[in-house]
Amino acid sequence: MPKRRASDENILGIFADGERSGRKPRQEKSSGDLTKGISFVRGQTLQPTSVPAPPKEEKNKEQDEDSDVDSRFVLDASLPSANFTPAVEGPKLPARNKLSFHQMSSNYGKGFAMLQKMGFTGGGLGRHNDGIANPIEVQKRQTKMGLQDDGEMVDQDLYGNEGGRRTIEELLGTISKPKQSDEPKISDGWKRDGKSKRPKTIYKKAEEASGEVPAMRIVDMRGPEVKVASSFAELAANLAGDSVRSLKEFRHNTRLLVSRYEDKVRAAAERKRHCENIILAAAKEQERLQAADNISESDVKGCKELVLEIESLREQQDEASITLSELADSFKRLERTRPKEFHLLSAMDVAFALALPTAKRELSTWQPFKAPEDGLKAISKWQQLGDKERFSALLDASLIPQLRKALVAWSPRDFEPCIALMETCKKALHLDVAEALIAEVVLPRLRSELEVWDPRIDKVSAHLWLHPWLPVLGRKMEMLWTPIRFKISGCLERWDSNDPSAHGLLKPWQQVFDASNWEPLLEKVLSRLEKALLDTPIKPDGQDLKALKSLFTWLDLAPLENVARVLETAFFPQWHSALKQWLRTKGCNFSEVLQWYQGWKALFPPELREQLVVQRHLAHGLEVMKHMMANGSDLDEEPAAPQRPSHANLPPTSARNLPVEEVSLSLSDYITQVAAEEGLIFLPKKQQRNGKQVYQLGAATIQLEKNLIYVAPKGEGEWKAASMDELLKLAKVTKK
Structure with a gap:
């Protein structure tokens, strides 16, 4: 045991069990x-x-x-x-959201909106905000993964507390996470493809490798927490959240500073302008004083005489014994006879000071609409005396108030006296004065009259009292076109297409309105006419032609291609259907069908019949008639691409026991059909040959005479007859 004890002592030191060098063993304390x-x-x-x-x-x-x-x-x-x-x-750390309100709204949409309605303001869920703060994330199970493998939940921080304890090294990613082994787990051994796979080698081109952009990391330390964004878009999304107010205080303080210094800059500009006026006035005064120092005794004597004459004019003005025209002539004479004294005494200022009360007295009884030249002739003499500034001040104080007073009481429908007054103003006064008067008084009066004008109940059309102003106002009247268009458009909403009054209402504005105001009105009219055509059935007996004739009345206002488009959309589909249904009828009289066809063709105006769309539909209807008469079966073809018959003789009609004359086509109709099929232009030209009409087919010039077609030579020569094949070949070659 001593070796064991020595070993324990070497390892545990003073904490080893047993006796040590004569000491008593330590009494163990109760750990409980x-x-x-x-x-x-x-x-x-x-x-x-x-x-x-x-x-x-x-x-x-x-x-x-x-x-x-x-x-x-x-x-x-x-x-x-x-x-x-x-x-x-x-x-306990407070719960924090990992996503901003903007991100949660874009990711979860209606669910996040419902969460806000239930009182969610950020932080954790529950009454005390101590629940989870971040949505639960799940991962989709991979293919062939069994239930004994890891579940769908993701190891995430639901309360948002771990994010606050991360270090800068962790945020910047300098601490690398342990890489997961590529070897398959034990639980994957039973799978068919559970063996370890060799990593796939990916090769890149040099330009692809050089064009790679390294991942960006933006550390945002402006808020109470350190945040890391991988792009500027993510950083902007974080700024849009509730935690950061996008520098609201800074922007508010900036606006305050801008407004404060804006007032200072404006005050400085006003002070500069005031100082400039003082300098100019001082310069003029200095010139006057220098001129006064250089005058002689004779000049002083002349100044005294000038003062006496001006004083005499002032007394006459006080007694109202002098007119405005006589006062202008008197000061003009003084300026001509005594120019030096007139300049030294600044007599022009005195002249306009005397002219103002005289003008007010004379113009107080002036009637501008009855005698426009009386008041303007007298005051126009003063614009030759003084400068523009003095004359404008005289007009503003005397003439303009009288004109405004007369124009306010003027009825815009009585246009003749006002137009005469404005033309007189342009001749007698400066052009800019008359233009300002028109823009400030005349145009607002016309606009206010348009507001009360109603096209449905007003007996006088607006063009009768507006169009006479066109030579006077010109392009300034463009501000009136939009209100007029709105009123006319409102009337067309409930307009009956058989009512011809709309045509008379719109026709005066065709040459006045610009395209932006004219085309919407025309489209609304054509849409109403198209609806009327759709509601009108096509039937051989008792045909109602009101809708079609109403459409033809608009040919002088609407472009021909727009009218042809309405026919193609609303009329020809019903027309083809009625024609085929009649031809399928048992015992159909083909001569009546042909007369019906020719009647419809004659109904269209010549300029509309020359449209390619109309020619194509008429040619298709004729082809259907010929096919039914010859074969007795339907020809179901689209009118856009009808089949061209043989250039030989027309199909025989003996099978139907009908005379050939009843179903034969004229040469003009046949060429019209062929031109529509080949996409060639077939139009009459403004010339004749031997009393016969000359036509254009493609680029060739032809003449029709009975059953022959004559073609014009390229240069000098004689016309010669040609077959249909030669004619088409010549037209196509010439066209190219």
Whole structure:
């Protein structure tokens, strides 16, 4: 046993069991009493446990025994006293959300909205906010994974407390996590593919390897917590959360500083302008004083005489014995006879000071609409005396108030006297003065009159009292077009397509409105006409033509291609259906069908019949008729690509016991059909040959005479007859 004891001593030192060099063995203390005093129970209130103090003799004895023990190994922990009260619970970290409100809203959508309605404001769940703070994440089971393997739950921090205890090294990822072994687990051995697989080697090109961008880590230390973002988008999403207010205080303080210095800058600009005016006034005064120092005795005598004459004019003005025109002539004479004295005394200022009360007196009884030249002729003389600033001040104080007063009481529908007044103002006054008067008074009056104008009940159309202003106002009237369009558009909402009043209402505005105001109105009209055509059935007996004739009345306002589009959408589908249904009828009279077809064709105006869409549908209907007459079976083809018949003679009709004349086509109709099938233009030209109409087929010029087709030569030469195949070949080659 001594060897065993020596071994224990070498390992445990003073804590080894047994006797050591004559010392008595250490008495073991009861561990039960010490543990009772320092134990903790979660969630319960602990009562203090009294621990009896050891006797003094034993304590002193133990101290004597341990007197030679190294102080580093002495456990001098004192026991809790009798007055010590343990805490109910230890400190508890508050729950924190890993995701911001913006991220939770984008990830969970309606669920997060319902959570907010139930009182969720961030932090943990529950009444005391001590529940989980982060949504539970799960992982999808892999293919062929059994139930005995790991579950779907992810090792995550639901309360958000672990994130607060991470270090900077952990946040930056400098502490590497232990790599998981690629070897299969024991539980994977029973699988068919449970053997370890050799890692796949991936090869990259040099440009691909050089173009790789290293992962970015952004450490955000601006808030109470240190956050790490992998991109600027993630950082912006974190800023949008409730924890960070996106520098709200900083932006508020910046606005305060900007507003404060903005006032200072504005005050400095006003002070600078005031100083400049003072400098200019001082310069003028200096010039006047220098001129006064250089005057002679004769000049002084002339100034005195000028003062006497001006005083005489002032007395006449006080007595109202001088007119505004006479006053202007008098000051013009004084400036011409005594220019030096007139300049030295600044007599022009005195002249306009005397002109103001005279103008007010004369214009107070002036009637601008009845006699526009009376008031303007007298005041126009003053714009030749003084500068623009003095004259504008005279107008603003005397003439403009009278014009405004007259225009406010003026009815915009009585346009003739006002137009005459404005034209007189443009001739007598400066152009900018008249333009300002028009923009500030005339246009607002026209706009206010348009607000009360109702096209449905008003007997006078707006164009009657607005269009006369076009030569005077010009492009300034564009501000009135949009309100007019809105009123007309409101009327078209409940317009009956058979009512021709809408055509008369819109026609005056065709050349006035711009495209942005005209095209919406036209589209609304065509849509109403298209609906009326759709509601009108096509039938051979008792056909209602009101909707179609209403459409044709708009040919002078609507583009032909738009009208053809309405026919293609609303009319021709029903027309083809009615034609086929009639041809399928037992005992159908094909001569009546042909007359019906020709009647419809003659109904279309010539300019509309020349549209390619209309030609294509008419040619398809003719092809269906020929096929039914010849074979007695249906020809179900789309009108967009009808089959062109042989260029030989037309199909015989003897099988139907009908004369050939009743079903034969004219040469013009046949060429119209062929041109539609080949995509060529077939239009009449503005010329004739031997009294016959000349046509254009593609790029070729032709003339039709009975059953022959004559083609014009390329240069000088004679016209020659050609077959249909030669004609098409020539048209296509020439077209290219």
